[in-house]
Amino acid sequence: MRLFLCVVCLAVLLVAPLSAFVRAESLPGPVRHAYSFEQLSNSRYSVHTGFDDSLPQQVMVNVLWAMSRAPGAGSEYREFYVATPNNVYRYDPASYSLTVHRAGDFRYNSGSAFEVGVAASRPEEAGMAIQAGLLAGAAFRGSGVRGQGSGADVVSCPMQWAADNAAAGWKPNHPIRMVDVFGRAASVPLDTLCVAQSSDSTLPLPHVVGPDTFESVLADLHQDSSFSPVGLSLENVSQLCWAAYGVTPHLTYNRRQGVTVPTATGSYYLTGRIYVVGEDGVERYHNRGSGVGGQGSGVRMSPGVNLATRDHRLERVAAGDRRPELRGASARIPGSAPTYFVVCVPDTAADQVMEEAGFAGFQLLAQARALGLSGFLVVPLSRAERNAIASALSLPSGHVPALVFACGEAATSTADNERDSGAVRIVRAQPAIRRGQLRVEYLLSRAGDVRVEVFDMLGRPVRLLLDEQQSSGYHAATWDGTGEAGARLKRGTYLVVIISGGAVAKHKVTLG
Secondary structure (H helix, E strand, O other), X not given: OHHHHHHHHHHHHHHOOHHHHOOOEEOOOOOOOOOEHHHHHHHXXXXXXXXXXOOOHHHHHHHXXXXXXXXXXXXXXXXXXXXXXXXXXXXXXXXXXXXXXXXOOOOOOOOOOEEEEEEEOOHHHHHHHHHHHHHHHHOOOOOEEOOOEEOOOEEEEEEHHHHHHHHHHOOOOOOEEEEEEEEEOOOOOOOOOOOOOOOOOOOOOOOOOOOOEHHHHHHOOOXXXXXXXXXXXXXXXXXXXXXXXXXXXXXXOOOOEEEOOOOHHHOOOOOOOEEEEEOOEEEEEEOOEOOOOXXXXXXXXXXXXXXXXXXXXXXXXXXXXXXXXXXXXXXXXOOOOOEEEEEEEOOOOOHHHHHHHHHHHHHHHHHHHHOOOEEEEEOOOOHHHHHHHHHHHOOOOOOEEEEEEEEEOEOOOOHHHOOOOOOEEEEEEOOEEOOOOEEEEEEEOOOEXXXXXXXXXXXXXXXXXXXXXXXXXXXXXXXXXXXXXXXXXXXXXXXEEEEEOOEEEEEEEEEO
C-alpha cells in the first residue's frame, strides 16, 4: 500500500507544473535614478546582438515594475513572463514576485541577461508596456546599483524573433505579443543633445531634459478624463509631439535617424500620421523631411522623403475647430479636453504596426504627466470609431486612427499631482538681443495666473508682456525691446520677471 502511494505521489509530481511546488520569490522595489523621462526618451536605442548576461537583478526589477505601470488598453488579460538562464518565470505586479512557470533555459538570445514577454489581447497594450520597460532599462546606463556593481552597459531591443521563440518555448497561458531582450554590451552615455530642427519654425524646439525623474513620473502615472478649459501652450504641444515620435541623436542599424520609440527595421509607420486637433484647426506632425533647409532657413522640408533627416514641425491640414466632430465620433472621447492627439497607422492588421502606436501612446501619457498635465488614452478603437474619426478629421487614405489622446490641465487640482506648488523656472533664454526678439521659455509646475513684465535696473516697469491663466508645463514670452508706447528702449540691461502663484523667476538681458 505504501509503495502504491509513493508511485501515485511520484506520478503527480511528474505531471504537475513546477510552479505549483515552487514558492514565489519576492523582489525588491524599484530604485530611482537621476534621469528624466525626456532624457531617457532622447537616449533610447536598440542593440540587437553582442549581449552578455552579467546584469544585476535590480535592472530586471525596475523593468518589470515599469512595464506593469503602463496603462491598459482594454485587454481581457495582461501577463508578464521573464526568461533567464535558469527558468521562465511569471511576474505578479501586485506582490513584486516571480514564480517559476517553466524550468530550463528558453531564452532566444543565449547571451541575454533576461527577456521579458508581454501577453495581451491587444497589441497596443503590449506596446505601451514594452516602451516603459525600454526606458526603465536605459536609466541604468551610466549609473551604478548600490552593492551590485555598475549597470552602465545595459542595452535592450524588442524582438519579434524572441516573441516567436517565447510562443513556442515558454508555454504561456496566453499568446505573447512582444519580447524585450536585455543584456550587457557596449553602449553610449545618456544623451542631452537635442537634434530636432524646425524647418519652418512652426514648433519651438523640445526640451530633452525634464524636471522629474522617470521613476517619479511612472509612480504617478494615471489617466484623467475631465479637463479645465485652459488651452495647451505651443511649447507643450511641441513637447508632446516630440515625445510621441520626435527624432533623437542615435541612428538605426540601417543608418536612418532614430526616434523616441522603436520602429521595426526602421520603417517609421507613424511618420506623418500623428495629428493635433485644437481650437484653431487640425495639424499634422512631421519628424523628418527631404533634407533641404534647416531651422531658420525658411525652406520647408518635404515630408517622408528622406528617412535619415530631422525635422520638428506642424502642417495645417484643416482650418477651424474640428473638436466637436472628433468628440462626436466616439462617446469615449472626453468632451472637455482642449487638445487631442490622434495617432494613425497605415493599417491595423499587423501587430508590429499597432504596437508602435502603443509605444507612442505611452509616450504621450508619460510626457503629459511629466509636464504636470492630465491625459486620457482612448484605445482600442473599434472599426466604427476609426471610420468616424477619419471622417471627422478628413484624414487621407492610409491614415487609420489607432488611438486618441486627450490632453489638458486637470479640471480640479489635487495634492497628488502637485510637484512644487506655484513654482516657475526659466529653462531657456538668450542673454542679449540686438535685433529681433528675446524669447524666454519657462516651466510652470502647475496651472495658475502668470504675469510676465520687463523692468529697468532701477526697478521701474517698462513693458507688460502677458497677464493670463496658463496650464502647467512649458511656455514662452517674447519681447522686442520696446516699451509700452511701442518705441525702442535705450541700450542697457533689463530684467524679465515671471510671477506665478507667489513664485518669482528673473532673467537679466542686455538690449543692444
